[in-house]
Amino acid sequence: MKKIAIFAGLASTLGALPAAHAQSSVGPSSVTLYGLMDAGLVQEGGVSKLTSGVSAGSRLGLRGTESLGNGLQAVFTLEAGVLSDTGRSDQAGQLFGRQAFVGIDSPLGMLTVGRQYNLQSQALTDVADPFEGGMAGASTNLAGYSATRIDNTVRYTSPEWRGVTGTVMYGAGEHTGMAADQRSLGLALGYVNGPLTLRLARQSRGGEVGKADVNNTILAGNYNFGVATAFAGYGRNTGDGSTMFFAENPYGAAQAPAQSSDSRDAIVGVSVPLGATTLLASFIHKDDRDAANRDAQQLAIGATFALSKRSMVYLAYAHIRNRNDAAYMVGNATEVGSGNRALNIGLRHAF
Numbered sequence: 001m002k003k004i005a006i007f008a009g010l011a012s013t014l015g016a017l018p019a020a021h022a023q024s025s026v027g028p029s030s031v032t033l034y035g036l037m038d039a040g041l042v043q044e045g046g047v048s049k050l051t052s053g054v055s056a057g058s059r060l061g062l063r064g065t066e067s068l069g070n071g072l073q074a075v076f077t078l079e080a081g082v083l084s085d086t087g088r089s090d091q092a093g094q095l096f097g098r099q100a101f102v103g104i105d106s107p108l109g110m111l112t113v114g115r116q117y118n119l120q121s122q123a124l125t126d127v128a129d130p131f132e133g134g135m136a137g138a139s140t141n142l143a144g145y146s147a148t149r150i151d152n153t154v155r156y157t158s159p160e161w162r163g164v165t166g167t168v169m170y171g172a173g174e175h176t177g178m179a180a181d182q183r184s185l186g187l188a189l190g191y192v193n194g195p196l197t198l199r200l201a202r203q204s205r206g207g208e209v210g211k212a213d214v215n216n217t218i219l220a221g222n223y224n225f226g227v228a229t230a231f232a233g234y235g236r237n238t239g240d241g242s243t244m245f246f247a248e249n250p251y252g253a254a255q256a257p258a259q260s261s262d263s264r265d266a267i268v269g270v271s272v273p274l275g276a277t278t279l280l281a282s283f284i285h286k287d288d289r290d291a292a293n294r295d296a297q298q299l300a301i302g303a304t305f306a307l308s309k310r311s312m313v314y315l316a317y318a319h320i321r322n323r324n325d326a327a328y329m330v331g332n333a334t335e336v337g338s339g340n341r342a343l344n345i346g347l348r349h350a351f
Contacts, residue, residue: 030065031064032062034060039054040055040347043344044339045339054134054332054346057081057090058083058090059079059081060079061099071107074102074105075102075103076101076103080098109159111154113155118149119167119169119187119203120203123220126199127197127198131316134333136331141298141320142328144235145242145245150171153169153172155167156169163193185205187201189201195224196221212240214239214240214241217236218236219234221233231267231268232269236263237265238262243263246336255325263286263290269283277304278304280303281302283297285297293324294325298318301317302314314346314348316344318341328340
């Protein structure tokens with residue numbers, strides 16, 4: 001990462017920060033330019049291809065702070081998704097589709113507004129998943145489902161107290177004539193004590209007219225034993241659209257897939273560091289409580305090899321067993337996949 005002091009010269013270079021404002025700031029200010037580039041070979045569904053963002057989405061971001069005095073800081077983040085295989089923008093072409101928010105950090109907590117991460121999705125990938133939501137073993141292939149990021153949100157995160165932090169997030173639906181449609185509410189409670197990390201998170205959003213709200217809840221945890229880290233999570237999903245759904249019937253089932261409105265997710269995993277190499281494995285069970293009983297299980301194995309503190313190569317394989325015409329597919333950090341098994345090998349560099 002590169003630290004850049006905010007002053008008049010930077011303002012003229014970026015063309016985005018007025019020089020007079022930068023020179024009259026209350027206290028020290030800084031902007032961090034950061035990014036990650038990831039590309040890998042993916043073999044899935046009989047197709048081999050080069051793909052961007054297999055282990056983690058490629059990105060370019062700016063993160064800044066300005067001291068306002070009395071323990072207050074203005075903060076912002078602008079993060080753009082990049083497709084490393086084509087150079088195009090990710091997130092359907094949105095300029096800052098990964099994150100875009102501004103806020104105030106204080107001794108009483110942080111308040112931010114903008115496009116921000118779904119709290120349930122963060123708990124799943126950051127706490128319960130040894131693959132961290134990437135490669136063929138991504139937990140998001142089966143577990144949970146609502147938008148990874150949510151627009152028009154106001155988010156508050158409390159200061160840490162004896163290892164405990166709390167977060168609440170509200171997203172305005174901004175749909176004329178549909179008061180509840182797409183409004184969202186997220187709640188999370190986290191606890192960190194040495195090698196133990198626990199997080200309980202729930203993300204809810206208004207359903208379509210005449211349908212129940214969509215709710216995704218997860219209890220996630222991991223424990224670092226030194227020789228290995230164990231991961232586990234249990235989730236509950238209710239409402240139409242609470243689980244991954246592919247309307248195109250990817251496996252050509254006699255009965256077209258339907259959205260599950262009630263399911264449970266269980267995930268267990270492990271990561272084992274062996275010098276520069278880290279071995280990864282996970283198992284996920286999707287328990288569909290609807291009458292169709294479209295259960296699924298995913299088994300994944302993988303490994304990463306650190307070339308340096310910021311660069312690594314990776315290898316992963318995953319297989320999903322679908323039951324009763326379930327239609328889940330093995331994807332990765334940026335793609336939903338095209339079959340029930342996939343093999344990845346790639347390179348990731350952070351800066």
